[in-house]
Amino acid sequence: MIKYLKKLSIQLLAILLVLTALIPAANANVIEYSGGVMDEYEYEEVFFLYDIPIKFTGKATVTEKENKNQLTSTYKFTLASPDGHKLTRSVVYVSDLTKHEVKGQTTSNTTVKSYNEKVTLADKTTYTLADYQFSQGSVVDNRPATDYYSGNIIARKIYKKSYKVDKKTIEEEITVRITGENVGYQNFWGSTDTQLIDYEIVTPLGTAFVTNKVSDSKSRVLEYEAHSPSLSSFVGGNSVISTSDMISEYEYDIPYSHYARSGTINLNKKKSPTIERLIVPKFRDIAKHWSKPNIEKLYSLGIFDESSNFFSPDAAMKKDLFTIGVAKAVDLRVMEEKTNKRKTLKKPLFEDLDVKDPNYIYIESALNKGLVNPKNKEKFGAKDSITRAEAVTIIVRSLGLEGRAPTPGYKTKFIDDNKIPNAAKDSIYIASELGLIDPDKKNRINANEVLTRGKASQLLVRYLNFLESDLKQNYRDDILYFD
Template sequence: MQKKLSKIMLVALAIFVIGATIPFNASAASLETTGAVKNEYTYEEAVFLSGQPVIFKGTSRDIKITQKESKGKLTETYNMKLTGSNGETLTRNIAYESDVVDYAVLGQKTSNGEVNKYTEKVTIGGVTYTLVDYQFSQGTVTDNRAASDYYSGNIISRKTYSYETGRGRDAVQNTITVETDSRHAGYENFWGATETQITESVYAYSDGRTSHVKNRLSTSKSRILNYEENLGSLGSFEGGYAVVSEKDVISEYTYDLASGQKGTLDLDTEYMPTIERLIIPKFRDLNNHYAKESIEKLYSLGIYSDSSNFFSPNTPMKRIDFTAAIGKAVDLRVFEEEKKSRKTPAKSVFLDLKRSVKDYGYIESALNKGIIKGVSADYFMPDAAITRAQAATIFVRALGLENRAPDPGYLTSFVDDSQIPNYARDGVYIASELGLIIGDTTGRFNPNKQLSRADASIMLERFLKYLEDDLKQNYRDDILFFN
């Protein structure tokens, strides 16, 4: 399990299907609790009805899974025919329906639903297990923050199967009731997504025996930035960056069965990685500069859009440039769509910021999403240098974590704690705890110090690393190892 958890991983939240319709993210969670793993072509799950683990498999020809959202209703359907290695068969048809409620003022969504249809028949060793009753309920809440959506939910279900043992006059009708309690948590942002699900099931047989099965399932996606050297030594550039997108699913079953069998069973699968080459940075004033790699990464990703060959790394970072960079970093596509689709109001959101300014759309979006505030209600001071305290506050607001600070009266770990402005205290504390900011060698944070374009770039790269790596660590490894 440890080896599997250390891999670089990606999306299995997106459901593999032929002709699937993927809705808006009311809940990225899968409604099934079987512990199945899947990629573009294959599907696997373990079944324990017979008192021993049986692995069923299928391909995209045998599976159809769809999601559809319409008028506040989220419908998910499964139709599958699976086989085991010894001729076992499984057929299943499911239709779930959830009511999705958007609390736009709070930036949250809830999804609560029930099953409309569930039929299943499993044949193992000549015995057929037929589902005769299925009860199901699920609820998920999603908190939509600027940089990342976070969600958490629960599923409870009860399945009752009927099966026959013996033949002729010795035939006996039996039942198995499977009670399932499942919890899931996850996040989704532009740089990755992870969902982890812990499911515990108790199998109660009509003859009094019981089986216990626990499944730990995690699906994840990542976008990794790699430097690729130019194979031609006489080319106009030495190399450039490429984004490699990867996906995987891991599943572990721990079982104690009525037959006396105990053990663990691991399943995992990966999606085919994809690669995307990025534009090549050609700044002439970064040779041997300590922030060169960070600056070039941000430029390649489109977070910086400087047209000059000179980046001026040691000059102050303007408030407007830092805000635009954050907007692009958390999700360039969303912000761009907002800029193009919204009707232009007659008045700018700040008196000192013209709507014709290149990055005005990012400032307006960041203000509306609660990422930034002006220096007053009417003024933004776009060309003023951003300070370290302001940057820390913006990072934490973008993550939606500003309310996670301790009760008022706490102290940060910095020697110059008393110099931290009151508005920035929560942001500095949380950003420090997350490793987004650090102090100098004397233990001082220097909250009012202006950020250079170089130092701001290092901070922004660290922010992206948090979205790419730290959240995945928390929502995969930490949950799996402690549950």
């Protein structure tokens, strides 16, 4: 891998190193299955086995280890409440992973390997976890730009409650039945994991019900930073702002409680954001161009690595440069290929590509992942001008959403529907629904129009905005607030 990184330009390498440092260390993942939230300092959750909710705070640690298609996740909690209650918990889950290479999917089955949990109230009443049965099935659809996943949870916990009355020890059994689901996604620009859990708590006094909605999101967003001094070589530049936050909501009904029969408790934790400035574009021919902000964003990110001071925004975008741009925008995992495979590569996949070009690996990866089609058996069509239909198809395929179009035979809402190439119709439909493309004033989509470099930049930035914000909206806010 190092060998091929060295082939990149110094400018691109510096940008990639910056962006790599900003990638979250792990996927967004809800902390265990208790509805808790955490930041870099503190973990917080609500406990419902007592007849009133108890809010615990303290320390939580999560470690994961994968070995031979088995993922081991360990959670440890040391918590306390302001009233002097204490909670300790240690749980180890084991997930058996099955990779379906042909289908591009991964399935997993998770069980609990070991557990230990004890809650000690200020009055010395204790709740000890005596038995824990847990099962979760999940599927991950591994798409080039984004991984989407979904899972279902069924579990049962049995606690032994112990307390004293007139110096006599009383023991009771509490059973907690748990059902739920989780959905999420992960891409280069962020990740969200949303979990919906129902708890049925059966006690000698009656049955309580708790519904929890919790979501963990990590995101990286581009923002423009103005440069105030007038006597300067540049007027502003872009930054990447990385954020992470968790929100949780408990709705509870405890009919046997004398204090709090029902209600809602909300938790929220945010980590301190980080900011990283990117390089400053200095193109001389885009100062008054309508797509200037788009072009500058893409250049700052290294998606365009032009060496010239002239961008030529009204010139035609070429197929190879657009393909490379999409691949760089989502950080296609081109560096994961084994080095010995690369060493045996003696000629390019197509005669109009050059293996010595540092960007060749991006085109090769896009071809291997089915994002783009070659022109014919001999040529990729590297220097062909790309049309809107071709560009949109590459983007929608990278998202893996082309299959969400209606049953074939449908018509789009555009008046020039009959001019949309059959191979691009599903992608055009999906891109329009996602807000990636708009028709002109006459409601024409102009699928066969050659994209200028300025218009291609606009399309790529909209694509980035979708990855940064729209997926988070769909996987968190739409579920938590409008489901």
